[in-house]
Amino acid sequence: MLELATELLDRVRGGTPFVTATVTRVDGSAPRQPGASLVVDADGAVLGNVSGGCVDSAVYQACQEMLRGERSPKTLRFGYTDDDAIAVGLTCGGTIELFLRHHDPGAEPGLEAAYADATRDEPVAVATVVRGPEAHLGKLIVVRPGGHRAGTLGDERLDEVAAAHATGVLHAGTSGTVDIGVADGYCREPMTLLVECNTPAPRMLIFGAIDHAAALARLGAFLGYRVTVCDARATFTTPARFPYADEVVVDWPHRYLATQRLDGSTVICVLTHDPKVDVPLLTAALRLPVDYVGAMGSRRTHEQRLVRLREAGLTDRELRRLHSPIGLDIGARTPQETALSIAAEIVAHRHGGTGVPLRTGVPIHRRATPSSAPFPPTWTAEHLDHSAGITRPRSSSQS
Structure with missing residues (x-):
């Protein structure tokens, strides 16, 4: 998502709603890695891609449906099967999992600020709950170097551990997922965070x-x-x-x-x-x-x-x-x-x-x-x- 920060910031400031479909998991051979996004806005414009073309049309349709109807976050999964080979599967033989989320301009000031940071090539990470309890699904926090954060996942202790994980991923300089288990004592059900990072150009x-x-x-x-x-x-x-x-x-x-x-x-x-x-x-x-x-x-x-x-x-x-x-x-x-x-x-x-x-x-x-x-x-x-x-x-x- 942050790879499209300039375009998304324009839509936020212009009052245009949009849906992001972001890769959260890849198994086997697949063309895009976690953090890659396809975005569809309310005007029908498309930004980015998630598969190099294999399933982008199907993802586009799913984003359009979310813009027109139910706005709750959801997960899509595409993999290679005989039927998929004929229809919309990944013909390269891998599987990808996508997280779809509706964004309303002005409703997420922390995310807007993250887009602005990314356009200035400043380090910032966005941690989103992509698997876990429905009450937390889709919630996000924004983390910057030095422990600064904005937004909430709904629980202060959970925010702290999520921010710590996101800071580690930001330091590594690559987007990815982080699993938080029940045994950790931070949540009642297992939870997965997608941490998307923007780091200054090398x-x-x-x-x-x-x-x-x-x-x-x-x-x-x-x-x-x-x-x-x-x-x-x-x-x-x-x-x-x-x-x-x-x-x-x-x-x-x-x-x-x-x-x-x-x-x-x-x-x-x-x-x-x-x-x-x-x-x-x-x-x-x-x-x-x-x-x-x-x-x-x-x-x-x-x-x-x-x-x-x-x-x-x-x-x-x-x-x-x-x-x-x-x-x-x-x-x-x-x-x-x-x-x-x-x-x-x-x-x-x-x-x-x-x-x-x-x-x-x-x-x-x-x-x-x-x-x-x-x-x-x-x-x-x-x-x-x-x-x-x-x-x-x-x-x-x-x-």
């Missing part, structure tokens, strides 16, 4: 004002990163050359890096090809708790770089974090193809992908859960060498 720092950087900045922005391009050469480092970057900085890369507060979602791409720039930059970058550090260059350049980095004091464990030569082997030749190679490696690293063709039988859809968030705050050697058999192949266009 950062992509690209060093080296070259054509490959312009192409990578465009892909980085497309993938949802806040992109910075940095180079010490003012002539080449201009906003006009990098229109998709959020900021273009003229500075020595290692000096700029030292001024930044970075977290476990940050990716750093070094495209400079210059030892006097690469060595101090990579020495600093490989000691930061960031998600990914990659450097462009041929295999010969890579070996020479490793020698210099060891001379600069980096350990073997720190050097194992370096993705060099940067990118996956897709036969790239042009700057645009090389950027695709780099972006593919970043996505594979972020989600634990192997980089091998899907036709080899690897899982198509991996389940994302709060306990396996895509942006852990620190990395171990096991995180860094996650893909056995993948030895950081290079893009063939690197020199």
Whole structure:
């Protein structure tokens, strides 16, 4: 739902009712994960999707019925059967569970504020009761960092435990469900919360004002990163050359890096090809708790770089974090193809992908859960060498 915050905030402020159908559970192969939503407003407009097309028409009809009639929250479930294959089932073989909820403009000030936070790219989580006692079903609370919350599930003690769970999910940075059992003493019947999160966009720092950087900045922005391009050469480092970057900085890369507060979602791409720039930059970058550090260059350049980095004091464990030569082997030749190679490696690293063709039988859809968030705050050697058999192949266009 929060992925559509800008559009939903417009409807709330414009007085337009709407129904959200949000994925709460996925089993097997399914195209969307918990938190993905399809929204239908009173004017019949549709936002988002929950299945990549398989069951969206049926969900749309269910939302229309809720807008016209009974407004109580309800659950829908779609799975693959012989009948579904002919009608509206998930032909990919999985099952999804959806929670439908009617929203009246002005009736949920806490949720409106959450939409506003999300449009400003501020961290916020919405915890909604999607399974449990009817009296609590559909109630929600909004949680922000620092323990601040708005709304109620109907019980102060329940609000406290729900807020604690939501804060944990928000810290992990991914939406998901949380089960609260009777044994916990917080409710008389088992209850499930859907916690939907908005976290600030992760950062992509690209060093080296070259054509490959312009192409990578465009892909980085497309993938949802806040992109910075940095180079010490003012002539080449201009906003006009990098229109998709959020900021273009003229500075020595290692000096700029030292001024930044970075977290476990940050990716750093070094495209400079210059030892006097690469060595101090990579020495600093490989000691930061960031998600990914990659450097462009041929295999010969890579070996020479490793020698210099060891001379600069980096350990073997720190050097194992370096993705060099940067990118996956897709036969790239042009700057645009090389950027695709780099972006593919970043996505594979972020989600634990192997980089091998899907036709080899690897899982198509991996389940994302709060306990396996895509942006852990620190990395171990096991995180860094996650893909056995993948030895950081290079893009063939690197020199």
